[in-house]
Amino acid sequence: MKALIPETEAELATMIAQAEGPLRIQGGGTRPIGAPVDGQILSTTGLTGIELYEPGALTLVARAGTPLAEVEAALDAEGQRLAFEPMDHRPLLNTSGEPTIGGVVAANVSGPRRIQVGACRDHLLGVRFVDGQGQIIKNGGRVMKNVTGYDLVKLMAGSYGTLGVLSEVSLKVLPKTHMTGVLLFEGLSDTEAVKALSVALGSPFEVTGGAHLQKGMDGAPVTMIRLEGFENSVAYRAGELQKLLAGFGDFMLETDPDRTRAGWRYVRDVAPFQTRSGDVWRLSVKPSDAPGIVAALSGAEAIYDWGGGLIWLLVPEGSELTAATIRAAIGGTGGHATLIRGNPAEVFQPLSPAVAALQRGLRQKFDPRRILNPGLMGADT
Amino acid sequence: MDMPTPDPQIIARKAELVTRLQKVLPADALITDEHETRAYECDALTAYKCPPLLAVLPASTQEVSDVLRICHDMGVPVVPRGSGTSLAGGALPTADSVILGVARLNDVLETDYDNRFVRVQSGRTNLSVTGAVEEQGFFYAPDPSSQLACAIAGNIAMNSGGAHCLKYGVTTNNLMGVTMVLMDGTITQIGGAYLDAEGYDLLGLICGSEGQLGVVTEATLRILRKPEGARPVLIGFDDIVVAGACVADIIKAGVLPVAIEFMDRPCIRATEAFAGAGYPDCEALLIVEVEGSDAEIDEQLETIVTIARSHNPVELRESKSAEESAKIWLGRKSAFGAMGQINDYMCLDGTIPVSQLPYVLKRIGEMSQQYGLDVGNVFHAGDGNMHPLILFDANKPGDLELCEAFGADILRLCVEVGGCLTGEHGVGIEKRDLMNDQYDPGDLEIQMAVKDVFDPKWLLNPAKVFPLAASDTRRIAAE
Known part of the structure; x- marks a missing residue:
């Protein structure tokens, strides 16, 4: 047609x-x-x-x-x-x-x-x-x-x-901000990295990005903290954060515009998983829960963004991890998982009965004939 | 302002309602005495009053659920109430309604600094949310000027803002999750200690729904680390248009101030007489505040001052200390009190595109002459949220009505230039009938259809938000 x-x-x-x-x-x-x-x-x-x-x-x-x-x-x-x-x-x-x-x-x-x-x-x-x-x-x-x-x-x-x-x-x-600085440190475990990101995000230094890659561009785990603003301000805040984070390691400041932009595009567009086969999931969770959730999903690889609150998960082909096991890993503490790439069986997080009823009701009012993208967000829509 | 005629059949069944509520509430949570219910006859829009049939003060989500189930069963309207600070009549009862006050739901349930959130019961006041976390250096960002008294439940109902929302956003941008009870007693959980709740954005829908979709009993709120410091600069201009251009240039320069406040001459004069903050006698005054370390503040203020100088200000006063900052803010913070001392006033809340500021102020000045009522303007210039204060004499017959007509004209003007009727106070009963100026019938119909989903019998705060004529068939069908 x-x-x-x-x-x-x-x-x-x-x-x-x-x-x-x-x-x-x-x-x-x-x-x-x-x-x-x-x-x-x-x-x-x-x-x-x-x-x-x-x-x-x-x-x-x-x-x-x-x-x-x-x-x-x-x-x-x-x-x-x-x-x-x-x-x-x-x-x-x-x-x-x-x-x-x-x-x-x-x-x-x-x-x-x-x-x-x-x-x-x-x-x-x-x-x-x-x-x-x-x-x-x-x-x-x-x-x-x-x-x-x-x-x-x-x-x-x-x-x-x-x-x-x-x-x-x-x-x-x-x-737009005048400049970007990124604090980088290699070698932290997932748990230590999310703790470091929490310290940074809980500081008054206006962090505008907090990510941890299990495998960075050179294969080693890398933790990234972004600061944006006027030059002196970025330098000052980077210095203060380096002091705050000294217990985790010696964070180095990268300010090259091309490299900082490329680094955050790499995170934003989930670059490490682009050329890899397997399902890609996007999980929104309480940041401090994130490393535990990832650890419970053996065989999956993770990229942490939003200070740990967003997990990009690669589930390799042949893995036994299912939608149900991924959602069960989140289950206890709250959060949700969406399948972004892969077999589209259960793409969106199932809702509680009461919330699902509200969602169905809204759908019925806005599109009573159910002709707009029917089923895209699950059976309730 | 019309309200629906109370249903005599509901009033006649008061004894039965009381008996049923007694079974689910402790005795002191049920207020039925006609003298005591008067405490709930109005909110901060005091021009309109009506005692409710009775009031309940539940202390748990389960009690809220029990109350709502009983009222749902008996077809009794329920008006949820936070602290009663609504300026729009959001918590105004009808004689056949039950006031459901959340004041006893005031506990902090969880504080989590690593994950930067606090979970509270919804009756807790805005300022005491910050109070619960400030020892660790954190704060809850939305700061409506009633923050000492207003409850989080009401903040969610009206999607409250404040002076600092240019940088930190309003309630909806800081709300991560709720426990909400539907009118039939169903308890729902939406969102939580994580970002972007699953499914449709129901949190976004609930925020600003004026207590018409459900009763929020618990809220998970984002908290932030307090900045190292903050200082303002005061800039006076002899031309409103120039002041508006200065605001636009500051915003364009890439400095994002935490607040840009604006006062016009009538307001400046009134506050000077009242508070003596030492403001210059000029056409327009800006207070621009920035945050950060001392050095960062100096650098940002320098940029702002450079921009301001290019617009030839008549006064430029950069704060160098906490004392000087307090003095600059003194007049702005006492503006409402100052106007109140001159006369009764009505505070409006329209928002306009910032570019329309000079035109709108000029038109308000002209209308002020036509109506013969004085008006002062004080508002959040960064986001175009205006608060014209119209002075009137409540003891003079017809003056309130004249003032309301003037106010309605100003709000229509806001809509006409591409803005809206209310930026942070809500529609309530006050702007209900102006909704037709903002929206076409179809736009209102789909909003009312949303209420149909959450509250099919139209029992929750039914006479608010929508023009009575528009919601008529639904409210009557529900009876």
Whole structure:
């Protein structure tokens, strides 16, 4: 069946209202996360363009199908950025195409800086979308503080197109920082590394990234702590952190712009697992639980981001680890696991009965015919 | 302000309701005496009052669940109440409703500095959350000006902000998990001591839902290490437009101040008369505060001062000490009190795109003349959240109504320039009927459909947020 590619919001609304079967909602198609959807493709790539950008107000409004690269280039020209640092899923998932800003929002894609500035949803100020009956809905706006009515803006972020198809998003953007410094130390165990990251993140020195790779670029375990800001400030904070962390080892400061940028891209895009075969899981947990969870999953390899709160897990082919064992390892202490790459049996964390009922209820209201990405987020949606 | 007519059948069944509640609550948690229920007749929007049918003060999640199950069963509306500091009438009862106060739910359940969170019961006050962790050098960031009194439950209901949210965000950006009881008594857990709860973003939905979706009894909150220090600079301008341009330039320069506060001339004059903070008599005053070590603060302030100088300020006062900082903040912090001493006032809360600041202030000035009511502006300039204070005389017949009409016009203006009706106070009853100016019927319909999912019988705080005419069929069908 031919893909539907609306060029206006009104056209999008008509297409959804007239749809007779399931629709597979797509932005750039670079993040095929979730159970596969059998349906006609509805692509937002015809809804493009930055509609408003006010650098002095830190706000940008763009149509959902606008390429992420276009948004980032416009921000870059004004010395600003999407502070939540969305990852590029293409190398990890072996996809091609052009990521869209709507896709970033629909999957609530956030990178290492999430630990300090919040997730994509925390930077999303407003949305326009079309619900499952073809009605155009707006919520939020383009101002940073807004409690006018219910916050459907956040609800839409991370709902993977199952509640509506985004047509426009409004985002809070932030100035780029003048320089980046990264404190590095090799050889820590997972447990020691997460403790060191906790010390750094619990300090007043405004850490904007805290990661630990079991195998860094040269094969040895490496712990990374990022500082951003004005030159003197980065130097000062690095010095203070080196003192605080002396018990863990002698952290060295890297300030070369190319190397620091490459290092955090490496973490953000889960580079160590890109060329490896096997399933890739993304776990959100209480940081201090993370090393224990990884240790309980024998055979899996881990990359820790968010000070340990985010675990990227590679489960090699032939491993006996299943979705159930991974989720059981998290089970006792809270958290969740999402399958990002691999056999899509149980991609999203099963919900408690009460929460699942709420989720089903919302789905029923927003898309009573259940035609938008049915089943993508599990049987309840 | 209209409220729905109380249901006489519910009022007639008060004795039965009391008997059933007595079985699940200790005697002192049930307030039925008509004199005592008057304590709950209003919140901080004191212009509107109505004692509830009765009030309950449960002390556990289970008691909240029991109360809600009974009320659900009998079809009795429930109005959740934190500390009653809502400026929008969020906790205003009706005569046929039960006030569910969370004041007794005030324990700290868990503090975890390694993982940077605190888990508290929702009746705990905002400031005492920080109080529970500050010995270790931590704090809870959202700081509404009522923080000494307001409860976390109310902060979640209204998604409260504060002066420092330019840097740290509002409640929704600092909430990691909740225990919430639905109207039918079901206890739910959403999120926890980890980031980005599973499934749809229900935490985001609950935050700011004004107690209409469920009663939050426990919250997991992100805590942060306190910065080493903070100091402000005070900048005076003789032109509002220039002050607005200065704000935009500071933001663009890559300095992210923790707060940028703005006061206009009427407010400056009132606070000077009241507090004597030594503010210059000028058109617009900015207080810009930055954080860090002493050297970091100096460097950031230098950047800000350089930008400010390029706009020819009439006054520039950089704080060098804690004493000087306190003096700069003194006037701003006493602004509401100062205005209150002149007359009664109504505090608005619209947000506008920062670029529209000069135009909106000019229009407010014009409207002030048309209505014959004075207005002072004091607000968070960094994020465009305005707090115009309209002065009126509550003893003068018709003045309140005139003031409300003026306020509504200002809020419509906020919407017209691309902003919104309320930035941090919430809709409550106060801005309920203006929702039609912000949203189309379809936009409101889907929000009400969300309430249908959480509270199908429309018993939780039913007469708030949505225009009564819009929610009419749902509330009546539920009876």
